[in-house]
Amino acid sequence: MIRAAYLVETPCPIADVAAMMAGEQSAGTFMRVEGETDALRARFGATVVSTAEVGRSETPSLRSAWAERKGLTGPRGIYRVVIDYPEDNVGVNLPTLASVVAGNLYDLGEVTGLKLLDVSVTPEYRARYDLPAMGISGTRASAGVQGRPMFGTIIKPNIGLAPDQIADLVQRLCEAGTDFVKDDEIAGTHPHAPVQDRIRAVMDRVRRHRDRSGKLVMVAFNITDETDAMRRHADLLAAEEGTCAMVSLNWVGLSAVQTLRRHSGLAIHGHRNGFGGMGRHPLLGMGVRAYQVLYRLAGIDHMHVHGMGGKFSDLDEDVTEAALHCLQPMGEGDDRVMPIFSSGQWAGTLPHTLAQIGSDDLMFLSGGGIMAHPGGPAAGLVSLRQAHEAVVAGVSLADHARAHPELAQALATFGPKG
Structure with missing residues (x-):
């Protein structure tokens, strides 16, 4: 049943x-x-x-x-x-x-x-549908990250940069030590930056960084489009040795996501933009668990869940419910998906996030928390890793920041004022 x-x-x-x-x-x-x-x-x-x-x-x-x-x-x-x-x-x-x-x-x-x-659904019925290509373990293996959350950011400005400018920014982020970079949900195949040009320009820098460092940074290119175009974009991305395709789930729909899953072994980074129109009213639409079940059956690998204390309307318990559902198997095997935390996240929101989820199996994305850090993107990424060190050590961020300037700068910049 x-x-x-x-x-x-x-x-x-x-x-x-x-x-x-x-x-x-x-x-x-x-x-x-x-x-x-x-x-x-x-x-x-x-x-x-x-x-x-x-x-x-x-x-x-x-x-x-x-x-x-x-x-x-x-x-x-x-x-x-x-x-x-x-x-x-x-x-x-x-x-x-x-x-x-x-x-x-x-x-x-x-x-x-x-x-x-x-x-x-029953485990037997779930097994009749598509599974993630990478899921949590494959995503970690591809990005070379174990034993801690994956840290990443979003291309900012989210629109307006030419492909070479985006490639320059991604190169800086790779050198800064990011695990993951993603397009914004409004980044499509624009006249000033067609997705195929972005893929070629960015992946050239990502491969060069891999050849120097041994680390292949995962970049989620927004290939949201009509179905045949998404398949073409996915083929180009795979040929350029990319690993991840971002899709705006609500605007391409279940069937298109299934088609993309069956066509490509790339990780599908599921962005739920527009879900508020389904989920915010208490007596209309769809709850997050029902929503996530449907797209998990379509075979996605990552699912956005927004963030704790972020810039959106979600209560912390809403975010927690969505993330914990991602981490619960639906079938007999490991069909879990990576929960993606974003929206106003920075070093100061990480401890509460980890306490609520009780797991490091998550991706923690900071836009301004990395890109607007006064010490630059590299210092922003370091501040996230320092916040994680504080959590592991069981000390407060304020205490840890005394010997860690990047974290101290983050607290002074993004923390409560007055």
């Missing part, structure tokens, strides 16, 4: 609404039709596992013309609803899986709020 959990707000009896949800997304509709036999329902019908009230609302979270026509204006209940769907209703078809667990449920007149919280 494929199990889905929802948060549902409704003025109607929840047993009726849950049964309607199960029927709508499986073998039934609003009334029984010819051919809808008991045997067919038994085999293909979804099953309501549980309904539990978790709150009340005096006003609807969302308008429903149906409810207004019925005069349903009074208080409404908020419920956690769990439904099981037969695997045979989907087969191995990720867009159909998404349609089954979500689909038209958001449009039901009986609900004035609905959020898909979680999707879970």
Whole structure:
């Protein structure tokens, strides 16, 4: 069975609404039709596992013309609803899986709020879908980083630099000791910096650095595009000895990510920009666990989870939930994905991040925390490693900074003022 959990707000009896949800997304509709036999329902019908009230609302979270026509204006209940769907209703078809667990449920007149919280599948069913090409262990091996978080940054300015300027910056970052560099999510194949030109220019510098130092820095080039173009970009990247392709998941979609996964052995760096439109409202859209399950089934290797105390709206517990889910296997083998922390991160946010996650298996990206460090990018990277040393030693950042000037500068620059 494929199990889905929802948060549902409704003025109607929840047993009726849950049964309607199960029927709508499986073998039934609003009334029984010819051919809808008991045997067919038994085999293909979804099953309501549980309904539990978790709150009340005096006003609807969302308008429903149906409810207004019925005069349903009074208080409404908020419920956690769990439904099981037969695997045979989907087969191995990720867009159909998404349609089954979500689909038209958001449009039901009986609900004035609905959020898909979680999707879970059996290990056997998970094995029928794509696995990461690198995952955590392969990413670490490719970048040559063991025993600590991976530290990296983002190309800044995120747009406007020519390919040679980007290559110059990446060379500086390689020499500064970065493990990872990524394009910004708005970096595409611009007239002033086509992605194929960026790949060639940057990878020339990355290979030269590898030949001098023995370290192949992982660079995530944003190849977000229509599907055939992404495959061409991935082929060029592999030919240039690149290791990682970044994709804006929400704007290319599940099928395109699957196609890219099956076409290429590059690590797919999954950027979730736009997820706030799905996830921020408490009674609309999709929770992070459900979202991550779908894209993990598509075979991504890395997943952005935002950051602790960062510049975005996420609560620390939201970020923690997303990261811990990345680190939980869904199947029998190691299909974990690398959680990517970014958005306003710097040396001062690292200790809390590590305490919440309880693991070094993460990538910690600092844009301004590295690029705007008063000592330059090299000092910014050193400040991150010094913050990690403080965590390992069990001492405060302030105490560790007394003998480590790069960390001291970071605390003075990015820390609380006054």
